[in-house]
Amino acid sequence: MDQLFAWRARRPVALCGLALASLTWVTALAAAPAPVPVPPKAPAKAAPVAVAPMTTPQAFCDAVAHRLPNVSKAMCMRAGLAPANARSAQGRPLYQRDVISANAHLRVLVIGGIHGDELSSTALVLNWINAAMETPSNIHWRFVPLMNPDGMLLPKPTRTNANGVDLNRNFPTPNWDREAPSYWNQRTRNDPRRYPGPKPLSEPESRWLHDEMERWKPNLIVSVHAPYGVLDFDGPTVAPQRLGRLYLDQVGIFPGSLGNYGGVHKKVPVVTIELPSALRTPQEAEIRQMWLDLLRWTAERLGAN
Numbered sequence: 001m002d003q004l005f006a007w008r009a010r011r012p013v014a015l016c017g018l019a020l021a022s023l024t025w026v027t028a029l030a031a032a033p034a035p036v037p038v039p040p041k042a043p044a045k046a047a048p049v050a051v052a053p054m055t056t057p058q059a060f061c062d063a064v065a066h067r068l069p070n071v072s073k074a075m076c077m078r079a080g081l082a083p084a085n086a087r088s089a090q091g092r093p094l095y096q097r098d099v100i101s102a103n104a105h106l107r108v109l110v111i112g113g114i115h116g117d118e119l120s121s122t123a124l125v126l127n128w129i130n131a132a133m134e135t136p137s138n139i140h141w142r143f144v145p146l147m148n149p150d151g152m153l154l155p156k157p158t159r160t161n162a163n164g165v166d167l168n169r170n171f172p173t174p175n176w177d178r179e180a181p182s183y184w185n186q187r188t189r190n191d192p193r194r195y196p197g198p199k200p201l202s203e204p205e206s207r208w209l210h211d212e213m214e215r216w217k218p219n220l221i222v223s224v225h226a227p228y229g230v231l232d233f234d235g236p237t238v239a240p241q242r243l244g245r246l247y248l249d250q251v252g253i254f255p256g257s258l259g260n261y262g263g264v265h266k267k268v269p270v271v272t273i274e275l276p277s278a279l280r281t282p283q284e285a286e287i288r289q290m291w292l293d294l295l296r297w298t299a300e301r302l303g304a305n
């Protein structure tokens, strides 16, 4: 954490005009020694921390469930998670759950918590694992409820991973080397929450997701975020118009984002769900309706049934 503040403090100009100049940052700046020149795009390394090993699903649920809205440890355990043969920057295993319907001929990858401060996204994916077990379909589901455990398990969860990288800007979209740093610099004014990383796929979490797309070849990716309360879509088919109360609003293309990489570049449809709150889940009936709407659209557009 101290190193993160130091990283921010060494870039006072970059943070000018941003609302996120917090008291902690001001304090760090006031206490900082004379500025030390550093390369402009060096990533912010998180300070070493004692990491809960989370080597079993039970340990995962112990660490995560009590932080999440509307998730009990029993519900987390019912999700039947297993290690995904991948680790975060700080060495925490990523967990996944496959739910395979009889005659499954479509593969759908559902991702939560790629931004660690969007707690509701992980809660929704855990909820949907249980829904998938109860809903017949012709889909092989692969759920990854928490892509960024290092960010989510901090005392104050962060959007970025332990290296200070926004994983959803770290995918190898065409011209990443030119576009991602300049977008970060010019459009976000070097917002540390949106740092795209020193190079595409610099992070183990984004690397795993990229490799998983190559290995498993999902027909659809559903990526759950918060808190903008809309539905976004990238890909070669007709977009879903709504899921529950979330309506389609294609907000734009970002260098290095999963939607841009998967939907535009790799032609794998990417549904991006932006829940209305990062800290609260929708009501149970709404979660169910979103699930049913997703199933209906998948059947209509991808031939799932």
Ligand SMILES: [Zn+2]
Pocket: 114, 115, 118, 224, 225, 226
């Ligand atoms: Zn997000």
